[in-house]
Amino acid sequence: MISSPRLFLRLAALTLAAFACGIGSIAAAAGGAELRIATVAPSGSSFHKRLQTLGTEWSRGPGGVSMNIYAGTQGGELQIVRRMRVGQLQGAMLTSVGLAQIERSVTALQYMPLMFHDWDDVDRVRERLRPELERRLREAGYIVMFWADAGWVRYFSSKPIKRFQDLKSLRVYASSGDPESVELMKAYYTPVVLEPDQILLGLRNGMIDALPVPAFLANFNQVPTYAPYMLDLRWAPITGALIVTERAWNKLDKTTQAWLRETSERAGHEMRRAGRAEDEQAVQAMRDKQGLKIVPITAEAEREWRAEVARIYPRIRGTLVPAPMFDATVETLKAKRAAGS
Secondary structure, rough: OOOHHHHHHHHHHOOOOOOOOOOOOOEOOOOOOEEEEOOOOOOOOOHHHHHHHHHHHHHHHOOOOOEEEEEEEEOOOHHHHHHOOOOOOOOOEHHHHHHHOOOOHHHHHHOOOOOOOOHHHHHHHHHHHHHEEHHHHHHHHHEEEEEEEEEEEEEEEOOOOOOOOHHOEEEEEEEEEOHHHHHHHHHOOOEEOHHHHHHHHHHHOOOOOEEEEEHHHHHHOOHHHHEEEOOOOOOEEEEEEEEEEEHHHOOOOOHEEEEEEEEHHHHHHHHHHHHHHHHHHHHHHHHOOOOOOOOOOOOOHHHHHHHHHHHHHHHHHHOEOOOHHHHHHHHHHHHHHOOOO
């Protein structure tokens, strides 16, 4: 069950293309430096296009930095992080899945299902944790250019899911290389570990009955073709950041660094705004064009879901999410709701 927030960048790998990245910490390009930036968001997706827009801004500023984007060609997030460590890539747009391979504390923004009720909750917690998260990532050798999000994880299934107990009989996709989450899931349903490129095949042949995924990616990959039901429950936000390696960053002069920070901060605001709008638009598009059936959730059923999930929070705290970050998240949201904001 907890692997659902981790699915975004793994499912995007359905569109993998050939590996095309050479070795090198930072390459010379016409007019300035070249930064190789990876994302597993598919080529042509809205997230890829927004990165391209930012890359154009980078190239027009001091230093003429060229952002060479590798969309959906560098494997999953774990592979991308490995490529940054050995210098094949100088940066990446990652969700908390990949960021957690660098600094575990980032999991507080994504690995706590049903903890966040809306985007204001997400914003409040991110801004509370941001200074510490960026400090820790810097210590690990990475610079955060901006923070972003990509909609809410929701359950898509071959038959309706209405109540929490409906999960018991289902076989649900689980990402490989995630043993802690798989163990947690076993208490609620049958997790089926598959590689990303097997997901649609698994739905088609009945190997899996459901998968947790953000709406924009379900729409892009036409998931409703095989899983036509979506539970109308915001399971967890997909959060992430654009990062560059400190090795590459330190090769840039101060003026260029300032330009990249300025343009990236603006891009982060725009990506969050556009991504949140696209989340709802994708649901509408799937309903209108792919026959998606939205399964409403009653107030009683939602209380049941939240109560059941809250029972596993003690198992998440200190394992999937470091205890200090888990506690800071809970405290921030508790204060927000007590203030009625």
